[in-house]
Amino acid sequence: MNRYTPKDIENKWIKNWEETNLNTTKKESGKEKFYSLYSFPYPSGDGLHVGHAEGMVANDIAARYNRMKGKNVLIPMGWDSFGLPAENYAIKTGVPPQESTEKAVKNFIEQIKRLGISVDWNLELGAHRPDYYKWTQWIFLQLYKKGLAYKKNAPVNWCPKDQTVLAAEQVIDGRCERCDTLVEKKDMYQWFFKITDYAERLVKDLDRVDWPESTKAVQRHWIGQSEGTNVKFPISNSESQIEIFTTRIDTIFGCTFLVVAPEHKIIQNLKPQISNLQEVESYIENARNKTELERQSQKDKTGVEIKGVKAVNPFNNEEIPVFVADYVLNTYGTGAIMAVPAHDERDGEFAEKYGINNIEVITAENKKDNERLTEYGTLINSGEFTGLTSEEATSKMQSWVEEQGIGFRKTTFRLRDWLVSRQRYWGCPIPVVYDPEGNPHAMDEKDLPLVLPTDVDFKPTGESPIKGSESFKKLAEEKYGKGWYFEPDTMDTFVDSSWYFLRYADNGNDNEIFTKENVNYWNPADLYMIGAEHTVLHLMYARFFTKFLFDEGYLTFDEPFAKLRHMGIISGPDGRKMSKRWGNVINPNDEVEKYSADTVRMYEMFMGPLEEPKPWNDSSESGVFRFLTRVWDLSAKVQDNVESSKQEAEINKLISKIEKDTESLAFNTAIAKFMEFVNFAAKETSLSKSVFEIFLKLLAPYAPFITEELWSSFGHSESIHLQSWPIVDESKILREDVNLAVQFNGKSRGLVVVNPEASEEEAMNLVKADERLSKYITNEPKKIVYVKGKILNIVL
RNA sequence: GCUGCGGUGGUGGAAUGGUAUACACGGCGGACUUAAAAUCCGCUGGCCGUCAAGGUCGUGAGGGUUCGACUCCCUCCCGCAGUACCA
Numbered sequence: 001m002n003r004y005t006p007k008d009i010e011n012k013w014i015k016n017w018e019e020t021n022l023n024t025t026k027k028e029s030g031k032e033k034f035y036s037l038y039s040f041p042y043p044s045g046d047g048l049h050v051g052h053a054e055g056m057v058a059n060d061i062a063a064r065y066n067r068m069k070g071k072n073v074l075i076p077m078g079w080d081s082f083g084l085p086a087e088n089y090a091i092k093t094g095v096p097p098q099e100s101t102e103k104a105v106k107n108f109i110e111q112i113k114r115l116g117i118s119v120d121w122n123l124e125l126g127a128h129r130p131d132y133y134k135w136t137q138w139i140f141l142q143l144y145k146k147g148l149a150y151k152k153n154a155p156v157n158w159c160p161k162d163q164t165v166l167a168a169e170q171v172i173d174g175r176c177e178r179c180d181t182l183v184e185k186k187d188m189y190q191w192f193f194k195i196t197d198y199a200e201r202l203v204k205d206l207d208r209v210d211w212p213e214s215t216k217a218v219q220r221h222w223i224g225q226s227e228g229t230n231v232k233f234p235i236s237n238s239e240s241q242i243e244i245f246t247t248r249i250d251t252i253f254g255c256t257f258l259v260v261a262p263e264h265k266i267i268q269n270l271k272p273q274i275s276n277l278q279e280v281e282s283y284i285e286n287a288r289n290k291t292e293l294e295r296q297s298q299k300d301k302t303g304v305e306i307k308g309v310k311a312v313n314p315f316n317n318e319e320i321p322v323f324v325a326d327y328v329l330n331t332y333g334t335g336a337i338m339a340v341p342a343h344d345e346r347d348g349e350f351a352e353k354y355g356i357n358n359i360e361v362i363t364a365e366n367k368k369d370n371e372r373l374t375e376y377g378t379l380i381n382s383g384e385f386t387g388l389t390s391e392e393a394t395s396k397m398q399s400w401v402e403e404q405g406i407g408f409r410k411t412t413f414r415l416r417d418w419l420v421s422r423q424r425y426w427g428c429p430i431p432v433v434y435d436p437e438g439n440p441h442a443m444d445e446k447d448l449p450l451v452l453p454t455d456v457d458f459k460p461t462g463e464s465p466i467k468g469s470e471s472f473k474k475l476a477e478e479k480y481g482k483g484w485y486f487e488p489d490t491m492d493t494f495v496d497s498s499w500y501f502l503r504y505a506d507n508g509n510d511n512e513i514f515t516k517e518n519v520n521y522w523n524p525a526d527l528y529m530i531g532a533e534h535t536v537l538h539l540m541y542a543r544f545f546t547k548f549l550f551d552e553g554y555l556t557f558d559e560p561f562a563k564l565r566h567m568g569i570i571s572g573p574d575g576r577k578m579s580k581r582w583g584n585v586i587n588p589n590d591e592v593e594k595y596s597a598d599t600v601r602m603y604e605m606f607m608g609p610l611e612e613p614k615p616w617n618d619s620s621e622s623g624v625f626r627f628l629t630r631v632w633d634l635s636a637k638v639q640d641n642v643e644s645s646k647q648e649a650e651i652n653k654l655i656s657k658i659e660k661d662t663e664s665l666a667f668n669t670a671i672a673k674f675m676e677f678v679n680f681a682a683k684e685t686s687l688s689k690s691v692f693e694i695f696l697k698l699l700a701p702y703a704p705f706i707t708e709e710l711w712s713s714f715g716h717s718e719s720i721h722l723q724s725w726p727i728v729d730e731s732k733i734l735r736e737d738v739n740l741a742v743q744f745n746g747k748s749r750g751l752v753v754v755n756p757e758a759s760e761e762e763a764m765n766l767v768k769a770d771e772r773l774s775k776y777i778t779n780e781p782k783k784i785v786y787v788k789g790k791i792l793n794i795v796l
Numbered sequence: 797g798c799u800g801c802g803g804u805g806g807u808g809g810a811a812u813g814g815u816a817u818a819c820a821c822g823g824c825g826g827a828c829u830u831a832a833a834a835u836c837c838g839c840u841g842g843c844c845g846u847c848a849a850g851g852u853c854g855u856g857a858g859g860g861u862u863c864g865a866c867u868c869c870c871u872c873c874c875g876c877a878g879u880a881c882c883a
Binding site: 054059173212213214215216217218220221222226228244245246247248258259301326327328329331332333336337338339340344345346347349412413414532535536606607608609612613614615617619620621622623624626627629633668669671673674675676679682735739740741742743745747748749750755758782783785786787790793794795 | 797798799800802803807808809810811814815818819820821822834835836849850862863864865876877878879880881882883
């Protein structure tokens with residue numbers, strides 16, 4: 001028998017599979033479909049990392065398994081290829097992003113092929129290619145038509161280093177998620193998508209998808225649905241009112257002041273009444289200049305009373321002061337709150353500082369003195385509502401404000417509209433043109449794509465580099481007339497990745513974004529593998545787009561990812577996060593060179609549960625290589641006519657184990673079971689060919705190369721990957737005697753070997769006959785618990 | 797603080813009500829070899845005990861439910877991740 005030489009074997013089969021179009025997507029009638037989707041990777045110049053490999057291999061095992069199970073399988077790949085790294089590289093080196101991106105893509109494709117991922121490369125797409133972004137622009141136009149894409153002047157998050165605005169979701173702890181620079185607030189005229197229209201559905205429909213609970217929880221939290229009440233408080237001596245939002249209307253008798261956000265428009269309306277206008281205005285000016293981080297991290301609450309203005313509590317007609325304070329956010333609720341210092345931590349803290357009084361209106365049985373009760377309880381000091389529970393009072397008070405016409409029940413969300421403009425070059429151009437007066441006009445669909453110009457200077461200036469493009473200017477004037485110009489901003493790259501999964505099956509279709517037939521056949525994805533870092537942004541935006549296209553009648557489903565799993569983050573061998581800084585980065589292609597692609601695939605799956613974080617361990621990896629070598633060596637023992645009921649039994653048991661584990665993505669335990677089988681088979685003097693061939697089929701999704709080579713060495717001309725998944729033959733599984741654990745009072749004392757169908761009496765007789773066990777029987781058993789084939793517990 | 801996940805040998809982990817530690821790594825001992833590598837075989841949770849038979853403890857801690865608990869329930873501790881003035 002020759003030795004296992006993976007490099008030659010693997011390269012041979014990569015070529016062979018390509019030549020025979022093995023991975024071409026098939027859509028045969030009468031078959032179920034399986035869509036195995038890997039999240040749109042950014043084609044970085046550094047190449048594939050172990051996390052990519054982990055997710056892609058999981059997708060590939062699922063794809064190959066389902067193919068053998070007789071399904072039509074789609075496993076595509078594309079590139080989230082717009083974005084800052086390529087542009088920054090261009091600024092540094094002058095290499096156009098088009099060029100560096102295509103180079104990186106080429107490298108990615110080679111690496112993915114080398115891992116044996118059965119991607120259909122005919123369907124490969126890239127966000128940066130005009131044949132793709134034509135349709136990104138098309139979606140923009142559809143949103144625009146429905147009023148869901150709009151332009152407004154708003155204070156936005158501005159990253160001074162990247163020289164662009166950021167979405168709320170891209171600001172982490174007041175810093176730019178990409179470069180960690182402190183984000184500034186800036187008023188700008190920008191494009192938004194009205195994702196807030198979908199807030200309720202985005203929360204509710206999470207109940208329908210098979211996703212990790214943690215990911216759903218993060219999305220729910222981000223969207224932040226709260227049930228509450230809007231109530232209008234009249235202003236004394238004025239027509240104006242301040243509308244507040246509260247989730248605790250039951251505490252309204254304890255409201256001793258109102259607070260409005262510094263940006264609240266009511267302040268402008270009340271100006272003539274304000275006696276300390278200068279103080280109020282300087283506070284507002286001050287708050288405006290604070291960065292997001294400064295506002296968040298200040299420990300003390302600050303604020304100023306708006307003197308000369310009093311609000312009236314509609315429940316008890318008492319006059320209360322009004323403050324402006326930046327702990328109230330203009331972007332949430334109505335931008336104004338009723339403050340109840342006795343039952344809210346924040347209001348309490350503020351009231352203490354500014355000497356405002358406290359009225360307790362809620363009590364509970366076990367409440368201590370001086371304790372601030374923030375939970376529900378029973379109402380006190382609340383007029384006719386006194387004595388009611390918080391729940392009862394909430395419902396009565398809501399009815400009352402509705403009757404009075406001064407308020408209503410309201411569901412409020414934390415989610416804000418999605419700011420999509422970016423003042424950068426390497427992104428999808430926004431398909432909008434301005435007339436000489438500066439009014440925006442949507443482009444006509446037939447004029448798409450609006451192609452990114454190449455005559456630009458990449459240096460960032462705070463405005464899009466596209467502004468300087470002569471060709472862009474010329475194109476606009478030729479098409480629309482003198483003085484017309486294109487929108488120079490590009491779209492957030494998250495727009496590109498919000499719909500790519502819908503395009504694969506129709507990639508290259510220049511007439512429409514996709515055919516309904518294809519898109520609704522393959523989608524939603526049956527397995528979406530994506531890093532755990534993408535829990536809010538991409539997933540929420542993609543769900544929004546899908547729901548929009550569903551509403552527009554293009555899709556028959558409104559959740560894009562039926563089943564989603566994260567791959568656990570792999571840390572370095574030292575247990576630290578892989579980073580160039582620590583020199584602990586494992587490059588999957590180096591590992592392929594060192595051992596084989598099959599080894600890297602199986603090791604990454606064997607490390608631990610797919611979703612758990614886990615450290616890389618070089619010597620464990622060599623254990624997987626050892627396993628594959630043992631598989632290879634086993635083939636030398638294979639003979640045509642070996643009759644072994646034991647081997648038949650073992651392989652049939654293995655079929656159902658591997659099937660169960662593969663379906664539940666428990667790849668680590670599946671591999672352990674392969675190893676157990678090999679440990680068994682290695683002890684046999686000869687191995688039945690039919691048994692070994694079943695083994696190879698089971699292993700094929702995991703280790704596609706070695707199995708293909710051995711399969712072909714047995715004289716098969718058709719690929720192992722085109723074979724059907726083996727079917728368990730129950731009759732071959734031996735009803736062997738089993739070890740029955742024997743316990744006394746729940747303590748294990750030994751075992752007896754019995755037929756799994758043995759009666760309790762038979763089992764007891766065996767125990768009595770066994771000296772080492774019978775010695776424990778000191779008196780008549782009080783109770784005997786017998787579970788066939790598992791346990792015999794004798795209670796004394 | 798809140799939300800979610802987790803805590804099992806020297807290490808990665810297995811077992812979701814039934815012999816805790818499968819599988820693998822590492823370690824120890826042995827075979828083969830001039831030697832090494834590779835390969836193969838055996839042992840490998842702690843403690844007591846003659847390396848025996850056997851006993852005993854043991855899944856973060858403490859309680860509970862059960863014939864029986866890593867698994868279910870309660871209280872608490874610790875770690876990781878996300879999030880944070882959201883009214």
